Amino acid sequence: MSEHALGHFEQAADLYDKTTGGSTRDVAIRALDLLPAVAPDSIVLDNACGTGVVTSEVLRREPTARVHAVDFAANMVEMARARFSGKSNVACAQMAGEALTFADCTFTHSITNFALHLFGDASKGAEHIYRTLKPGGAAVV
Numbered sequence: 001m002s003e004h005a006l007g008h009f010e011q012a013a014d015l016y017d018k019t020t021g022g023s024t025r026d027v028a029i030r031a032l033d034l035l036p037a038v039a040p041d042s043i044v045l046d047n048a049c050g051t052g053v054v055t056s057e058v059l060r061r062e063p064t065a066r067v068h069a070v071d072f073a074a075n076m077v078e079m080a081r082a083r084f085s086g087k088s089n090v091a092c093a094q095m096a097g098e099a100l101t102f103a104d105c106t107f108t109h110s111i112t113n114f115a116l117h118l119f120g121d122a123s124k125g126a127e128h129i130y131r132t133l134k135p136g137g138a139a140v141v
Contacts, residue, residue, distance in 0.1 A: 024050065024053045024054075024113055025053050025057065027113055028053050028054040028057045028111070028113055029057055031054070031111050031113060031140040032054075032057055032058065032061060032111070034140050035109050035111075035138045035140060036108075036109070036138055037061075037062075038058055038061050038062040038065045038108075038109060039062060039065070039108075040062060040064045040065065041065075041108075042062065042065040042066070042108045042109055043065070043066045043067075043068070043106060043107050043108050043109075043134075044058050044065055044066065044067045044068070044107060044108065044109040044110070044111070045067075045068050045070070045100075045102070045106075045107045045109070045110040045111070045129075045132060046058070046067055046068065046069040046070070046111055046113075047070060047097050047100070047110060047111065047112040047129065048070070048071055048072070048097050048112055048113065048118070049069035049070055049071045049076065049077070049080050049092070050071060050073075050076050050079075050080070050113075051076060051079045051080055051083065052069055052079070052080035052083045052084060052092075053113070054069075054111050054113050055067045055069045055080065055083075055084060055090060056083070058109075058111075059084075059087070059090070064089060065089065066089045066090075066091075067084075067089065067090045067091070068090075068091050068092075068093070068102070068106075068107075069084070069090060069091070069092045069093075070092070070093050070094070070095040070097070070100070071094065071095070072094065072095070072096045072097065073094075074094050077092050077093065077094045080092045096119070096120070097112060097119050097125045097128065097129075098119045098120055098121045098122075098124040098125040098128060099124075099128070100128040100129075100131075100132055102132045103132070104131050104132065105132070105133065105134045105135065105137075106132045106133075106134065107132050107133055107134060107137055108133075108134055108136075108137050108138075109137065109138055109139070110129050110132065110133055110137065110138075110139035110140075111139070111140050112125070112129060112139070112140070112141045126141070129141065
């Protein structure tokens, strides 16, 4: 992500949900509709999580699914972490989508909502999404 884009998202974190007019939630709902159903044993990547909209929709559908919510912008991660502080099945971390540190074949589901075009290297981001999916796993970008 460029320094300019990162600066924007760091500053916009507090207002992000309000200024997007619910569009990230609408897309998250549609993305989840496209994927196989999230099950109790699912492990989901909310890649470029922002404030955690995708994570909240995953948990609405399956409260016991494990979710890893990552974003390059520290302020976004802090908002997501605060939002899910009481959820032991949600882990939030600052991490670039094109440099995921998860092991190969980790996730059953991967959702990158409104973000691949912001990655410093979108091709590398796509490679990391694929690399971290379990065999038979599914992703929506």
